[in-house]
Amino acid sequence: MVDWAAHAAARTSRLKPSAIREILKLTQRGDVISFAGGLPSPDLFPTTTIGAATERVLRRHGATALQYSTTEGHPPLREWVAARYANVAADDVQIVSGSQQGLDLVAKCYLDPGDAVVVAAPTYTGALRAFDPYQVRYRTVETDDDGMVPEALEAALAAGAKLLYVIPNFDNPTGTHLSLERRHAVVELAGRYGVPILEDDPYGELRFEGAELPHLRDLAPERVIHAGTFSKTLVPGFRLAWLIASPEALEPIRRAKQAADLHTSTFVQAIAVEITADGFLDEHLVKIRDHYRSQRGYLLDALDRELGGGDGFHWTRPSGGMFVWMTVPSAADGTPADTTALAHDAVAAGVAYVPGESFYPDGGGLDGLRLSYSVATPEQINTGIARLGELLRRATLRDV
Ligand SMILES: Cc1ncc(COP(=O)(O)O)c(C=O)c1O
Incomplete structure (x- = not known):
């Protein structure tokens, strides 16, 4: 036994x-x-739309959609993701199996035991559970109705940190979003203390009112790994999401992803391309x-x-x-x-x-x-x- x-x-x-x-x-x-x-x-x-798209994928692209494919992701899907953002090229996109996998891969590649991760208090439990196995420590940042309080963020970064985890839009669990002023403050402070940012954005497209605010990545593309997902806009069961960062930042992540699961389901990626091709998602x-x-x-x-x-x-x-x-x-x-x-x-x-x-x-x-x-x-x-x-x-x- x-x-x-x-x-x-x-x-x-x-x-x-x-x-x-x-x-x-x-x-x-x-x-x-x-x-x-x-x-x-x-x-x-959108069950009917997914059904019709699945049927078309099988009929037109069955042989490729059911085959192994590249770790980076299905090229047309990477193109589609890139086009939804400002100043993003397909090479900056890594397809992942849910943004939850993205959080795990970033932690695997960028956090050693004992490293400090700066998070909001409160923050998404799933992120803590993804980071925990890498034996990290946390420095927490007080929040108010506009998200992380800059003075508290500065204190946490000044104490030494390896990564800053931020949910800028309609946060889980608070529902708040970072004001424009605070977005600038977050990237400025992270830059001053030389800390990379993991920007987790599953809810940004679920805005009910007010002007869209820039992603942290828009403000400091060299410093940010951005995570987006189809889970809240299409269906979570696809387990389909993406990381956006410079090819240098994504390099170890690609290797780690290859070791973890070779690639995200080719079939699901092909269905997503089919569904989104004609502007359906908007x-x-x-x-x-x-x-x-x-x-x-x-x-x-x-x-x-x-x-x-x-x-x-x-x-x-x-x-x-x-x-x-x-x-x-x-x-x-x-x-x-x-x-x-x-x-x-x-x-x-x-x-x-x-x-x-x-x-x-x-x-x-x-x-x-x-x-x-x-x-x-x-x-x-x-x-x-x-x-x-x-x-x-x-x-x-x-x-x-
Ligand atoms: C803040 C946050 N990040 C990540 C995730 C995981 O999303 P996905 O389904 O893309 O793995 C969730 C899911 O609830 C979430 O709330």
Whole structure:
């Protein structure tokens, strides 16, 4: 008998189960209204279009679409990605199997054990889980409704860092985006301290209002590895995404990708090319933005109604994406909020959220929680937020 636990590599001790997955398991009970998952709405999946494109790919390009292909990615898809950005050539594009793989490959190629990664607090749990096995340390940066606070970022960079991880648009978990001024501050500070930036941008195309802001990569192309994905605009099941960076920055990543999985599915890449060839994605994005914009409206209205009484509850008002971040005040008797402990009471009361703690690499966030408005119906949003409002008012000893 092999004692697998004793045989496991040291890095596996850093592979933690996802707290979000654990919450999601609890929400399988039929009567729980869940704001915990961050899944795109399946009602928006263009199934018929994908079916027709798949049939065309098989009929016209079956032999190549089902064959092994190059690690860099299917050339027409790299061209398409490059054309969606300013000043990007196909050679600057590396196709990856989900931006999650992109995060792993960047960490594998650019982080040694003990290196410090600068992240927002809170930040995307999946990024922490991708970086953890490389035995890194974290320096966290305080955020407000405009994203990372520059003074806090400067302090983190000045303490020494190997990589800065930023989600500039409609962040997971806060829903906030970096203001233009802060984008300039982020690239200026990273430049001053000589730190490369990993810009993770799955939600940038889900903007509901306001002018589009430049990518960090637009401001400092030599310093940034940018990650984009089809997961929130087309379908997550394709596992299709891209990294954009200079060919020099991508060089080790290509070698690491080749070792990991040779290349991303040729078939899926060919289908994506077929789907996007005639401008379909831009038409589809209008539908997606409309849907999430009204979902956001239902959630914010319900929160205003249930908890908007000036009792110290605060939540973000995102202009894109899928998430709202709430901070819960201390109870009237001074007891600090504990959204991890409350999550179980919430599920018992028929509503689920993700406790803030999951988004902090080294503790903290007990007063925060993430709500996703992506999949609940308007009725579920109203009922679920009424349940949450009552629970939170009771927990903080405010009027019920
Ligand atoms: C900030 C962020 N980065 C990366 C990902 C992973 O996306 P993908 O499906 O492209 O792997 C997600 C998914 O939720 C995310 O929220």
